[in-house]
Amino acid sequence: MSASVTPANRNPGFGILMVDDEASFLRSLSMVLERRGGYNHLYRCQDSRDALAMIAREPIGLVLLDLTMPHVPGEELLKQITEQHPGVGVIIISGLNQVEKAVHCIRLGAFDYFVKTTEEDRLIEGVRRAVEMQEMRLENQAMRRKFLTDTLERPEVFSPIITRDKGMRSVFQYLESVAPSGQPVLVSGESGVGKELIAHAIHELSNRPGRLVCVNVAGLDDNVFADTLFGHSRGAFTGADQARVGMVEQAGEGTLFLDEIGDLSMASQVKLLRLLQEGEYYPLGSDKPKRIRARVVVATHRDLEQKQLAGEFRKDLYYRLRIHQVEIPSLRERKGDIPLLLDHFLAEAATELSKSKPTVPKELAVLLDNYSFPGNVRELRALAYDAMSQHRTGVLSMDSFRRALDQNSISRDVTSEPSIAFFSPDQPLPTLQEMADMLVDEAMRRSQGNQSIASSLLGISQPALSKRLKKKADDSSS
Numbered sequence: 001m002s003a004s005v006t007p008a009n010r011n012p013g014f015g016i017l018m019v020d021d022e023a024s025f026l027r028s029l030s031m032v033l034e035r036r037g038g039y040n041h042l043y044r045c046q047d048s049r050d051a052l053a054m055i056a057r058e059p060i061g062l063v064l065l066d067l068t069m070p071h072v073p074g075e076e077l078l079k080q081i082t083e084q085h086p087g088v089g090v091i092i093i094s095g096l097n098q099v100e101k102a103v104h105c106i107r108l109g110a111f112d113y114f115v116k117t118t119e120e121d122r123l124i125e126g127v128r129r130a131v132e133m134q135e136m137r138l139e140n141q142a143m144r145r146k147f148l149t150d151t152l153e154r155p156e157v158f159s160p161i162i163t164r165d166k167g168m169r170s171v172f173q174y175l176e177s178v179a180p181s182g183q184p185v186l187v188s189g190e191s192g193v194g195k196e197l198i199a200h201a202i203h204e205l206s207n208r209p210g211r212l213v214c215v216n217v218a219g220l221d222d223n224v225f226a227d228t229l230f231g232h233s234r235g236a237f238t239g240a241d242q243a244r245v246g247m248v249e250q251a252g253e254g255t256l257f258l259d260e261i262g263d264l265s266m267a268s269q270v271k272l273l274r275l276l277q278e279g280e281y282y283p284l285g286s287d288k289p290k291r292i293r294a295r296v297v298v299a300t301h302r303d304l305e306q307k308q309l310a311g312e313f314r315k316d317l318y319y320r321l322r323i324h325q326v327e328i329p330s331l332r333e334r335k336g337d338i339p340l341l342l343d344h345f346l347a348e349a350a351t352e353l354s355k356s357k358p359t360v361p362k363e364l365a366v367l368l369d370n371y372s373f374p375g376n377v378r379e380l381r382a383l384a385y386d387a388m389s390q391h392r393t394g395v396l397s398m399d400s401f402r403r404a405l406d407q408n409s410i411s412r413d414v415t416s417e418p419s420i421a422f423f424s425p426d427q428p429l430p431t432l433q434e435m436a437d438m439l440v441d442e443a444m445r446r447s448q449g450n451q452s453i454a455s456s457l458l459g460i461s462q463p464a465l466s467k468r469l470k471k472k473a474d475d476s477s478s
């Protein structure tokens with residue numbers, strides 16, 4: 001392995017061992033894997049008797065194995081590898097006249113085979129497939145280990161993400177498992193759930209030497225997309241007085257985070273697919289290809305599967321992106337996080353505004369617990385900052401929360417579809433009075449008996465609610 005390859009920039013995370021008695025073939029195979037595949041975590045073995053010891057010593061995950069070798073022939077070595085190292089994948093590289101034997105090797109457990117004269121494209125595609133399978137297998141193993149022990153190896157990486165939710169913890173465990181892989185990660189979830197924070201965590205976990213470069217691709221037309229990502233050479237178009245490096249190059253060996261990927265135009269989707277598949281791109285106006293060294297992380301609040309089925313998102317790109325996928329739960333699916341986040345944002349806002357942290361009324365937790373937070377954590381953060389900007393001393397006023405939540409409930413009512421089937425067509429309708437009583441009961445239950453909050457939920461004043469409750473109590477006692 002070359003000295004410039006460090007644990008952080010190894011690609012793939014496990015080693016690829018090439019075993020062949022011909023030094024010249026080992027050299028040319030290494031070159032193809034490096035130049036065409038972008039792989040740098042390579043080991044060569046020219047004496048088949050040393051292969052098993054190398055597999056035991058080095059972190060080998062995939063072996064490219066010649067069939068015809070002195071000492072231990074390839075077929076024999078394959079048997080020993082599958083027996084002693086069942087987790088290591090093997091691809092057979094055979095001569096033209098050995099296809100039958102190569103097929104037999106597949107039955108013995110080899111992943112695939114290629115004849116030595118196979119054109120480079122097919123060979124690289126086969127190795128890529130094997131690498132992806134192997135990465136997924138290793139990640140599954142790591143996931144299983146983590147779930148069984150319920151541990152995080154690097155909890156400090158997640159410290160900016162305030163949560164005590166089990167689902168979020170599983171997301172963190174999953175991210176730790178996929179962090180060493182060079183494959184893309186698709187982060188999905190509603191707007192404001194913290195997808196960008198997750199992208200930062202993925203970058204930190206990966207230990208990659210380069211930067212994290214974030215690009216919001218929503219609304220970029222195809223030319224701007226290509227220019228932003230790939231850069232241009234001087235004179236590439238009118239006004240291009242200077243060459244400019246694109247975001248892909250700025251990310252170096254780090255992470256390129258493409259946000260709002262669900263809004264990418266069809267033309268730009270083709271460019272992104274080519275970048276991920278070939279690992280190569282051309283700056284505008286240049287005919288010299290460059291290689292991407294960064295890992296790609298993408299995020300979207302849209303349902304990509306749905307978009308793909310509707311023909312608005314390329315299927316091949318979708319499959320390429322979702323090799324590793326995490327869904328960040330919405331805030332209403334992890335309501336236990338609301339008090340924690342509120343406390344965090346109030347403290348943050350207090351520091352920023354040079355105020356002392358207020359006492360939070362108990363009713364506020366109940367009020368927020370009953371709200372659906374369409375804007376998720378971003379919305380809660382904005383509410384906390386707004387309340388703090390108006391706060392003077394002592395107990396935090398709930399007014400700004402009430403106002404914002406009422407406002408949101410109204411706009412939600414206006415825009416939402418009146419499609420929910422509340423009533424079964426074969427049942428008699430309840431009377432208005434019965435319905436009103438049911439609503440009042442539900443609001444009182446949700447507000448844990450707090451009339452001020454229940455009245456907000458019902459959209460009536462507190463005295464009006466109080467009057468209704470009194471009447472209800474009188475009716476039932478008479």
Ligand SMILES: Nc1ncnc2c1ncn2[C@@H]1O[C@H](COP(=O)(O)OP(=O)(O)OP(=O)(O)O)[C@@H](O)[C@H]1O
Nearest residue numbers: 160161162190191192193194195196197301377378
């Ligand atoms: N768990 C969390 N802990 C602390 N802050 C959070 C958390 N989740 C989100 N935030 C904060 O909420 C705001 C929105 O988060 P972020 O931009 O990561 O959301 P997003 O999912 O990427 O949104 P969009 O889809 O609109 O791009 C940011 O200020 C972020 O710091």
